[in-house]
Amino acid sequence: MERSLLNATLLASLCASAAGAAMSGQVVRYTIAARLDPVAKTVTGHETLSWRNESPDSISELRFHLYLNAFQNEKSTFIRESGGQLRGDAMSKDDWGYIDIQRMQQAGGADLTKAIRFIHPDDDNADDRTVIAAILPQPVLPGRTITLEIDFLSKLPKVFARTGYRQDFFMVGQWFPKIGVYEKAGDRYATKGAWNCHPFHATTEFFADYGVYDVSITAPSNYVVGATGVEQSAVEDPHTHQTTHRFYQEDVHEFAWTASPHYIRMERLFEPARVVTPAETAATARLLGLQPGDLQLKPVRMILLIQPEHHWQADRHFRAIENALKWWGLWYGAYPYQTITVVDPPFGANGAGGMEYPTLITAGTSWWPERRALMIEAVVIHEFGHQYWYGMVGTNEFEESWLDEGFNTYSTDKIVDMVYGPGYLPVTILGVPVSETLGLPMFTFGELDRAAYLQYGKHDPVVRNGWQYYDSFRYGINSYMRPGTLLRTLENYLGPRLMARIMRTWFERYRFQHPTSVDFEKLVSELSGRDMTWFFDQFVFGTNWLNYKVGSVECDPIEVKLGSYSEGGKRITIDQKAADRIEKERKRKGEPKLYRIVVKLDRDGESVFPVDMRMTLDNGEIVNEKWDGRERWVKYEYAKRSQVKSVEIDPEHKILLDGSFADNSYVSRPAPLPFVKWFANLVFWFQMVLP
Numbered sequence: 001m002e003r004s005l006l007n008a009t010l011l012a013s014l015c016a017s018a019a020g021a022a023m024s025g026q027v028v029r030y031t032i033a034a035r036l037d038p039v040a041k042t043v044t045g046h047e048t049l050s051w052r053n054e055s056p057d058s059i060s061e062l063r064f065h066l067y068l069n070a071f072q073n074e075k076s077t078f079i080r081e082s083g084g085q086l087r088g089d090a091m092s093k094d095d096w097g098y099i100d101i102q103r104m105q106q107a108g109g110a111d112l113t114k115a116i117r118f119i120h121p122d123d124d125n126a127d128d129r130t131v132i133a134a135i136l137p138q139p140v141l142p143g144r145t146i147t148l149e150i151d152f153l154s155k156l157p158k159v160f161a162r163t164g165y166r167q168d169f170f171m172v173g174q175w176f177p178k179i180g181v182y183e184k185a186g187d188r189y190a191t192k193g194a195w196n197c198h199p200f201h202a203t204t205e206f207f208a209d210y211g212v213y214d215v216s217i218t219a220p221s222n223y224v225v226g227a228t229g230v231e232q233s234a235v236e237d238p239h240t241h242q243t244t245h246r247f248y249q250e251d252v253h254e255f256a257w258t259a260s261p262h263y264i265r266m267e268r269l270f271e272p273a274r275v276v277t278p279a280e281t282a283a284t285a286r287l288l289g290l291q292p293g294d295l296q297l298k299p300v301r302m303i304l305l306i307q308p309e310h311h312w313q314a315d316r317h318f319r320a321i322e323n324a325l326k327w328w329g330l331w332y333g334a335y336p337y338q339t340i341t342v343v344d345p346p347f348g349a350n351g352a353g354g355m356e357y358p359t360l361i362t363a364g365t366s367w368w369p370e371r372r373a374l375m376i377e378a379v380v381i382h383e384f385g386h387q388y389w390y391g392m393v394g395t396n397e398f399e400e401s402w403l404d405e406g407f408n409t410y411s412t413d414k415i416v417d418m419v420y421g422p423g424y425l426p427v428t429i430l431g432v433p434v435s436e437t438l439g440l441p442m443f444t445f446g447e448l449d450r451a452a453y454l455q456y457g458k459h460d461p462v463v464r465n466g467w468q469y470y471d472s473f474r475y476g477i478n479s480y481m482r483p484g485t486l487l488r489t490l491e492n493y494l495g496p497r498l499m500a501r502i503m504r505t506w507f508e509r510y511r512f513q514h515p516t517s518v519d520f521e522k523l524v525s526e527l528s529g530r531d532m533t534w535f536f537d538q539f540v541f542g543t544n545w546l547n548y549k550v551g552s553v554e555c556d557p558i559e560v561k562l563g564s565y566s567e568g569g570k571r572i573t574i575d576q577k578a579a580d581r582i583e584k585e586r587k588r589k590g591e592p593k594l595y596r597i598v599v600k601l602d603r604d605g606e607s608v609f610p611v612d613m614r615m616t617l618d619n620g621e622i623v624n625e626k627w628d629g630r631e632r633w634v635k636y637e638y639a640k641r642s643q644v645k646s647v648e649i650d651p652e653h654k655i656l657l658d659g660s661f662a663d664n665s666y667v668s669r670p671a672p673l674p675f676v677k678w679f680a681n682l683v684f685w686f687q688m689v690l691p
C-alpha cells in the first residue's frame, strides 16, 4: 500500500458527513451474506430483502431479475440477441454462468420457492430465465413493507459482459436476486401500476430502486476485496483463513464487488482545497449564477485496485478520478458518497472493464498505454460520470439509454477535451500502440462523436427501447455519440450559461428519482423560457436528417442602364456613349463599382433549425443574416460596392447535427470523406468499450 495521504482533519469531516439524513426514498433494503468459492467460481448467498410498496395498489406478485441466467445457455435472450459477442468480446462456451434460487420465504411466513415462475415480458422467448415472478399468498398493501429471506447460488461465467472470473480475478456484478421497480400510475410513462422488470438484453443495462445495501463478503484472506460502499470491518477466521468484509452503503440502487489476490490497493484522499483553485470555483459560480460558497465539494476516499504490472500508471488513474470528482462536483453538485473505488481488471478480462456501479467503477488499461491516447482518462472519467447520470439520476437504461450514456458522453467529452486537449485514437498493430509513433492525427472527443454520428445516426430515433434499435451499432451511436452531439448543439443554441444551469438543475431536481426524456424536455423549455418541443421532436424523438447548405451565390456588376429617362420634366437618352462617359467619370472619382449579389441558402434535410449566414465582401464588409430555416430555401439580394469573398451558413459550426459542413461555405472545399469513415469506425469501437 502506498504512503497514506490521509489528512486527519479531512477524515474527521468525512466521518461527520457520513451520518446524514437519507438522500433517497430507500424503497429497498438488502442485507446479504455472500461467500466466494474461488475454485468452484461460485458465490453462495443469503439475502434478506425488504421492499416497500410505494404505490396505492395492493400488490400480489413480485418480480425479480436473475441476470446471471443471461449466461446460462445459448437460449437466453441475451445470447440470442448478441450471438455471444459484446463490445468486441466473445463469451466462453465452455463455462456458463447462472443463478439458482434455492429458497425464497416471506420472513416469518409462507415459503414462496414453489410460487416462482419464469416470465419473459419483452419477447416470446420462453427459454429466458432472467426474470421471475412470485405470487404472494397475501398482497402487499399500500405503504407496507414485505421482507423476504432468499438463499441463492451464483455461478460466475468466464468474464464476459461486465461480470465473471478470470483465473483468480473476480468481478461480481448482477449477481444476486434483485427486485424490479413497481411503477405506479404517473411514474415515468406508466398509465397504470405495473412492474418494470425487463429481461437482460444484449444492448441494455439496468434500472432499479434506491435503498440500503449491507453486504458481507467472505473470501480467502489473501484476497483483496473491493465493493460498493464503505468497508465497515474485515474479520478473519484464523481456522479457515477466510476474511469477512462488511460493506455498507445507503442511497444506491446496485451493489457490485471484486476480489483478487493480485491487486495492489492504493488509497488517496480527494481534498477539494488542494485540487480545486478559488479561481475555478469562482468562474464556475459565475457560469451558474451562484455564489462560490454554493459549490463546496467534499473530501472523498479514492481507492484504486490496480494490477501489479500497471502499478506505474496509478498517477494517471488518480489524476483522472480527481478531475472527474472536481468538474462533476463543480458543475452539477458535490459527490455525496465517502468513497469511489476504481477497479483495474487484469489482462484478458476486458469484459469486466469500463463499467459503472454505485461508488465502484471498472476502468481498463494495457501494458504500455500511449501518453496521449487518453484511454485511461476517458474511461475513468466516463465511468465516474455514471455516478451522476445513472447512479444518482436514476434513469431507465433499458428504455432511454441516452439519458445515462448520452448525458455522460456530453459531460465526459467536456472534461476530457478541456483538461487534456486532443488525443490519439488508441490504434495498435499486433498489440503494440502505434498512434504516436506513426504520428496519426489527434482529435477531440467532441469531433469523434460527430464523425460517428454522421456515419450511423439516422436509422433510429435517439429514444427507443435498447433491444429495438436497428442493430447494436445503432444502439451505440444513438446512446452515446449522437446524444453527445445533440446536447452540444443544444448548448450552442442556448448558450453555455443556460446549458450549465439546465444540467445542474437536472441533477438537483431529479437525483434519486427516475426521470424521463420528457422531464428533460420540460426542464429545457422551463429554464429557457421557450417552447423547445421542436428540438426534441426532431432530434431526440425523430429521425429526420439535418443539412443546410449554401445553394448558390451570384455576383454581377451593375452596369449603367441604357434607355430614355424623364428627369425634371426633361427627357434624356442614355446611349452606350453616355454610359461609357458615366463609367469613366466614376473611375476618375475612384468610386467603387456596384454589384448585384444574390445568395440562396438551401435546406437539404428534413429537419428545421434556425441558422445564421455570414457574407464577407472583398472590401471587408460583413453582412449577417438570421434565417428561421423553415422554407426549403431562402434568397437574399444586395447591391454592394464590392464583390463577394465568401458566404458561410452556420459560420461558427454551432449546429453540430448538420450532416455536412463541407457545403456550408461558398468556397466549397472537398470533405475528407474516406478519412472520416475510417476514424468513425475506430471511434465507434473506442467508445463501445465504455458502458
Ligand SMILES: [Zn+2]
Pocket: 382, 383, 386, 404, 405, 408, 690, 691
Ligand atoms: Zn457509459
